[in-house]
Amino acid sequence: MTSSEVPSYTTGTTTEAAPHPRRRLIFAIVSMGLFMAAVDQTIVASALPAIQHELAAPVNWSGWTITIYALGQVLMMPVAGRISDQFGRKKVFLVAAVVFTAASLACGFATDVYLLVVLRAIQAIGGGAFMPSATGIVADNFGPERDRALGMFTSIFPIGGIVGPIAGGVFTAFWSWRGIFLINVPIGLVLIVLALKYLPSSEPRDNSRVDFHGVALLGVLVLTSMLGITYLGSGGTSLLSPVFLACEAAAVVAVVFFVRHTKRHPAPFIPFELMRGRGFGVMNLINLCYGAAALGFGALVPLYAEDRYHIQSLEAGTLLTARAVGTICVAALAVLALRRTGHRLPMLVGFLILAAGLVAMYAAPPGISPYLWLTISSGVSGIGMGLTVPATNNASLQLAPDKVAAIAGLRGMFRQSGAIISISVTTAVIARSSDAGLAQAYILLAFAVLMVAVLPLLLLVPDHRGSW
Template sequence: MDRPSLPAAGVENPDAAAAIASEPAAIASEPAESASEPAGDEPRRHRWLVFGIVSIALLMASIDQTIVATALNAIQRDLGAQLNWSGWTITIYALGQIIAMPLAGRLGDQFGRKRIFIGAAVLFTVASLACSLADNIYLLVVCRAFQALGGGAFMPTATGIVAEQFGRNRDRAVGMFTSIFPIGGILGPIVGGVIVTYWSWREIFLVNVPAGVLLIVLGARFIPRSVRTRGAHIDLVGAGLLALTILCGMFGISLLGSRGTEPTDPFFIAAEVLALVFGFVFIRHAHRAAAPFIPIRLLRGRGFGVMNAINLMYGAAVLGFGALVPLYAESRYGIQPLEAGTLLTARAVGMICVAGLAVFALRRTGYRSPMIGGILMVAGGMSVMALAPHGMTPYAWLAAAAGVTGIGMGLSIPASNNASLQLAPDQISAIAGLRGMFRQSGGIIAVSVTTTMLSHSANAGVAQAHTFVVFAALLVLIVPFTLMVPDHRGSW
């Protein structure tokens, strides 16, 4: 992708959805890769159609991240599996996404985002079909791993595609697009609950097949080719070292989520030591390689290094918190599972109401102000949720607190998604992949540590309330880091 120019602030509004219907649909038929490049930094004619196509992919991937949570008991009974192996259907999906995000971002920058996006759609669809046909838990876990690789590749490649399509308005488009991911994660448990209640756990995978086929057809037809970085090669050594670092670290942490596993367990210690060793070797290799898998400048410094730290802590507090809200409602207040799942809907409503406005205000507000305001609102909502209800039913109290956290997320997520992208607009996919990797890592760490604490507590509901206070404190600690984020106003 050509490096975009930096026009002055106050450019035209990107809302031009009517162009979808009025322009001819022949955008994918141009043979030359550079033929789809508009002059200068102009938004492209079919941008809203392409936006809709890649949004379907992102929504599918994010829903599948949490949709299995409601089907664990059904999977366990039907396949005769132990609970810890059933839980790996969730863990392996998160691990696969963590590996796929930076890998797909790098591949998309080098070999064309459309190719990687379509390939990811094919892999995701085939793996979903295989998951629905699995006859034992071990095969299901393996199929989920391949599904995660396809789903994880959607975010970085689709982010790059959106940035290419919207030209000078890419900042608003990226903020709007990446806000879809948490919405899908919120809808997952509700959709999964409905499907498992009226059909079976196999249909939660099978519904991806027709949607995936439609996505492949539309993507191949309408998504234009992008300019590739020619002459570059994939750093397989660096990719392998990064994968081993993440796998060892997350495997060790996931062990702590198993009942009876202590921090002194030799398997946990060995896994974490290996993660540190592989991580050290990866950083050493990134410094020395001519074309490293992840350029070291994307991992450190006032811009990228600070945002990586923020994304790790933000993922731990927000993603970990979201995954545990239904469990908290059930264990502390005895709220029924389906009703507890709708608490995440309250958070989604709050986020949707604010996110769109926050996207279009970014050029005036910059990144720091909405990040700080949103983070503090999320922390406040978490703290209220940890308190006993006052003058309201437990469900109404929790729903109101969840709504406040949603408003805070809607305010902070667009800014945090855009922060640092303008520092290297030619590597948007790689940066988006790293952002997802750090957030997912934080979420897995938070869930694993929290479930370990709950398994050893006498009163799980009260113990979980205490963890919400810890999550809120972690968010408050992020605020000083946001002051180090390179602020930016106007278009890129």
């Protein structure tokens, strides 16, 4: 399917794209869903110390309220990409909105950290289904302008990054951490009504069955590796602990069976050709590393500010806001310039700036207040993210334009996998460290090194310029 042969906004057939006024309305509605999911990636970070205190949960287990959300998205994004092709984008988007809203309501009334983790996993199913279905809806209705419309998704997540930490800090300081979930309920109800009335329907495009066997294997892989790392963070647990070794051994076995299954299955939920080669294989590795450095530890920046510099929760949450502001300042320009710059140059400059921001956060403040120094450092890292994300979002899409939903899901899966690894390792280190703040500082430095180490891979990224 070429960019001009996009489905009609009324019938799902390959005629013309939706008219401009209709496109704006469609974009606004799907952006609302993405905004909700984006807010919940950062809003919990500000409230994490309060959740830990009220529910009497150790830090390595309270951190699961963040990692389980990422895990749910990892599993759901590729599945949602497939089922949105199979059953229609609008249906999947609506189900995502209902699940996300209902789970948010339940999270607001959780009585212990383990129940909260389970409910966050359910919430992540809805949150993870938003991006692939929204990507498909926009791609179906925006015609030749779809690359710029999809690039503008880059701005939605930073806006959520601005609202999330502030809202989390406000709710925690003046009411309760439970408000960070309950606020989703009225927004979700409005979204459901608007989506029912205004989102265009699309015809099914893929009649193959969903590969739940592959989903289960990937779930076992991520879950067992997370459990092992979390258990390692409990007390004086040794690397030779039978529980830790059993969990990691199960993860290795799951990797072997997952790869074998993906190669042999006629319609795997992650097509094997989208995971290897100079194009997809390199971009998947880049997204994994980016997710670890930018998304994973970024979610714990407020905790770092509180542990190392004893900054209050409301102020600590605004550090993520500073990062989001930095992203927004350059993301729109990066999107507009993408056809001229190609993909490699913005990724190169963006990764270097992101690494510089991480190094600055690691370093001691040079004669200014820690809060101001961390704010500046977070803003710098946000600028790097704003340059990088539009290019990484579109680099894989150009390799297979007819599989935008599946590729969007795969991209999100690798980024969230990196975030899971990052958060799991960081919280385990914190739990075992006598100086949590200093331990997190060294982790920041390690992630800066990781971003620099990724740079040679950019030479293998297919570079697209001009009109797509």
